[in-house]
Amino acid sequence: MTDETELPGQVALLWGLRETVRRGRKPSLTVADIARAAVEVADAEGLAAVSMAKVAARLGNSTMALYRYVKSKDELLLLMSDEAMAERPDLPDGLDWRTALTLWTQGLLAGLRRHPWTAQIPISGPPVGPNNLWWFDRALRALGDTGLDEGDKVGVVMGLITFLHGRLRLGIELSAGYAENPEAFGGQYGRALTRVADAHRYPALNKVIAAGVFEGDVGYDEEADGAFGLGLYLDGVAAFIERRTVGPE
Incomplete structure (x- = not known):
């Protein structure tokens, strides 16, 4: 020792x-x-x-x-x-990397949501505690058969941790805001943008407004938003793995 x-x-x-x-x-x-x-x-x-x-x-x-x-x-x-990260769900071996990282993310988020105050604690460095390292290790293991080198695995996992903590912190605050004033996420928001977002100054935003994205009861679905964001991140990881292990044609 x-x-x-x-x-x-x-x-x-x-x-x-x-x-x-x-x-x-x-x-x-x-x-x-x-x-x-x-x-x-x-x-x-x-x-x-x-x-x-x-x-x-x-x-x-x-x-x-x-x-x-x-x-x-x-x-x-x-x-x-x-x-707060002491609860350790069963993460079986033998899964493909994407399924394993999806379950890992869901398990860690579920644990942290049971202790929502964790979103208020500053993060001052990389994981060093025994529970943090357990989660870090399991995410690295999920990438074991991808062909990535060890440094790339760490980069992928640290990027996922950054995504996860952002999702946790924003999700808690946005969910609370939606519960307090649902209309601020839907029609009220759309009408306000229509009045203040000039088409010449914000052309891309106006295309979204014109498409009716903010009309009616848009709502806020933390699970759907989170799943969409995770899917985008993992799509990027998949492309990164292919580029690193297969190389350009």
């Missing part, structure tokens, strides 16, 4: 390899306990409600006891973002 001092602090924390500050009686908590309790608070009350004091109270400990394991609120958020 690599010596803890050689690891970045965040990696050591996420993998339970950072030595706990020892004061007083024998420690009764683990970093995993703290992460699970913080997720429970966020699930019940939202991310804004999470504090070291509230998590400590949920665990029946003092706030100072938590600081023996977690140094700051930022570290607590880091633990929570990895813990």
Whole structure:
């Protein structure tokens, strides 16, 4: 095992390899306990409600006891973002890469939607926690028989992660907006564009308006929009695989 001092602090924390500050009686908590309790608070009350004091109270400990394991609120958020991905569905082997990545995306989105507050946590770097790495590994495995080299596989997966987080964050906010004012996504929007979008200044947009795309109850279907976007991304991956492995004719 690599010596803890050689690891970045965040990696050591996420993998339970950072030595706990020892004061007083024998420690009764683990970093995993703290992460699970913080997720429970966020699930019940939202991310804004999470504090070291509230998590400590949920665990029946003092706030100072938590600081023996977690140094700051930022570290607590880091633990929570990895813990939110702890649910691991069955992703069978032997699937073609496209089916495997589709199931992977659906599984990860379903898990994150159970913890919608994850969309509010800043993403400051590549995946390093045990749960994040499990998902990263499974996506890379899905590309195992494509003929792509290892660097290309990483590029494809990181692009998919970028798409997924954008879909998650926009989907949560747009769904909330649609629930509050459905008309703003349909006829009201179309009528407003008709009045302000000058045909000379916005010619392409006016073709869309003239085609009636924004007429009536357009609505917002997060699942349909997401499936369409994922399909486009995977179509691009398919073309990339062909170009990399077959080459130009």
